[in-house]
Amino acid sequence: MNTNLQGRAFVFGNNVDxxxxxxxxxxxxxxxxxxxxxxxxxxxxxxxxxxxxGDIIVAGTNFGCGSSREHAAITLKAVGVGAIIAESFGRIFYRNAINLALPLIVCPHILKYVQSRDSLLVDLKSGTISNEKGILITAEPLSPYVMSILEAGGIKPLVRAQLLRGA
Structure with a gap:
């Protein structure tokens, strides 16, 4: 898995459910x-x-709040969204997206620094985000466990690989 992502920003506000x-x-x-x-x-x-x-959704607080339907994460993965950066996420949406290997990055105040269609570079391991204007933002880096899920291609492939290794 490539841990350095590049894509155009699609910016949304708070409470996108x-x-x-x-x-x-x-x-x-x-x-x-x-x-x-x-x-x-x-x-x-x-x-x-x-x-x-590979494009990147950028949003304010509480992105993905609402129902527990996995469809919300599936649809974004299916259209090729490379990552979602938000000030915060709905808990169930966060888990659904990570389980499907869709990277989610928590970055307080991200909306102050990114505008729609900015070209972003994201380093998942370090949590750094930069744009073509030279602005560098540091987000919360992903945990080693979340990185292992993403690198495996999702929770199901990770568990399958662990079971095969243990068998």
Whole structure:
């Protein structure tokens, strides 16, 4: 896994809930390709037409609050979001995203430093974030356990590998 990420920033505000990330009216879709069509639909219906592989969502506090539906994390992973940087996350969304190997980075005051479409460089191991303007921000680095989940490609592949090693 590449721990140095680069992508354009898509900036959102505070309290973006799971129903904005993936509206409940689309919950009947279970195929990843269908789920991906509705990423961020509740807050920006054009998001899926402009996001590119590796782009980075930047948000304020409480990103992913709301329901425990895993669809919210699945849809962002499916459209190629490389990471999400927010001032804070909803607890269940955080766990769902990490379990799917979607990097989430907590960075207080990130909205003061990043604007939509800024090009960002993110070092997951050190927690440093920089943009093309030369601004360097230090976020909370990911724990070794979270890094092991991300490097394995998610919690299921990690557990599978651990079981095979122990067998």
């Amino acid at each position: 799971t129903d904005q990330i993936y509206p409940g009216r689309f919950v009947q879709y279970t195929d990843v390709e269908d789920v991906a069509k509705y990423a961020m639909h509740g807050v920006d219906p054009e998001f899926i037409h402009t996001v590119k592989q």
